[in-house]
Amino acid sequence: MDHYTQIQNQETIVSVSGRLTFNDHASLRALIRELCDNETKRQIFELSGLEFVDSAGIGMLLIAREELANRSKELVLRGATGQVKRVFTVAQLGKLITIDD
């Protein structure tokens, strides 16, 4: 997984690309800490460059949502396509996390 972060209009946009799997555990943990500590309320994961997510990846997104919610911050998943979008749909992730298309 690769990602870069930019802040605009009081929103943090994290563009995530590549594959999101168990191997990204450490870097996603660091990213979540960063998002928890920044100034903005709304954290957007821009996922149009993400090709693949496995069950561990979904788990980490859920952890991100929970930790951000604990700090009264919102997590939004945006622009998922292909396999990632199908997994979100099958898991009905939209019931737990705001999904923006």
Next chain:
Amino acid sequence: MSALPLSQVAGKMGQSGTERAEDIATALQGARVLVVDDNQVNLHLLTAILERGGIGWVEVASDGMQALARLPNFDPDLLLLDLMMPGLDGFEVCRRVRALAAFRHLPVLVQSSLNRAEDRARAFAAGATDYISKPINANELISRVRNHLRNRILVMSLQHYRRRREAELNLARRMQQRLLPRQPQIEAALAKGLVIRSHFAPSSELGGDLWGLFTDRWGRQAIWLIDFSGHGVAAALNTFRLHVLLQQIGAGDHDPAGVLAMVNRRLCSLLPQGQFATMLVGVVDPEAHRFIYATAAATRPLVWSEGDRVPRLGGSAGLPLGLTTRATYENRELGFGRGTSIFLYSDAATEIAVGNGILDEEGFVAMAARLLIETNDDDLLPRLLPELAAVGTLDDDLTALVIRRT
């Protein structure tokens, strides 16, 4: 006080998985060193240095043949070897020691007055572990001997630790295998007109997949398949929990959606943050010729009848288990008359890397559909699994089930 042999101390350390300084000191007291030198004065000197340095058991040999003869019985932890000896010299002793399987990893510390770089290179080529120059400095000698013994203790304790962990994982794997349906259950299903074929393969020693059968209180055959997120020991422990949980909740008293809802509520309090499970529970209604099922984000079931060219795909959207107590599940239905088969599988099959992408559900269904036409479903699993393996490496647990109504 009689000291324990070094290997036993290492074994104890391996059991506890710890490395304490006092254990190493104890191990040195039990260490055996064989000193080989053709000069009696040297033998006495080296023995005295080693004993003063805390080495518990020193024996001597005054030539190469004697040294080799002593090896099997004395079983040293280190060989302190002179190079220049009449008869069998140190180089040859080294080579012969290394040729013996039991002593391939024995530390051999060579001591010699040959101090040219080529001599050292020759000694290492013959299998020496380390080299110390004559005249011997007592402090240097004892430091090197202790270092090599300490390494040996640590390596032995790690080997011991690893063997123990492997044995425990093997035991756990056999326990997990015993959770799977046994022959009597499969035969009971057969008596109800259902032929069940299965494949169950954890990706490592232990996995997070499990499947099972039960009969509901209306006497109908139910089948379930679960896939806990992640794999390895943590995921496997969850499969044991689930096995107990299904008995506790009396799965047979509920419809598939009800079973999922109850399992979900239990798992919400059991699973740590970020862990979850996907599951399918289905029941065969033989009178209405239906397969009634509910899923929590499981893969979509495939159904086909004899002569079909394309399988039907069941729906499968549903919240994974263990995320929110508010989740509800719905019962779905698929026509399931005589001569119809259902294929259920865990998502490892759709996550195989292919080039830059993956063999996703579409690719997998296409593969299965082609095989359905080419073969009868008795041969489906034996044909499908090698094809999957040929596509790429599975890096998750794979469970696949074919249920046919006769």
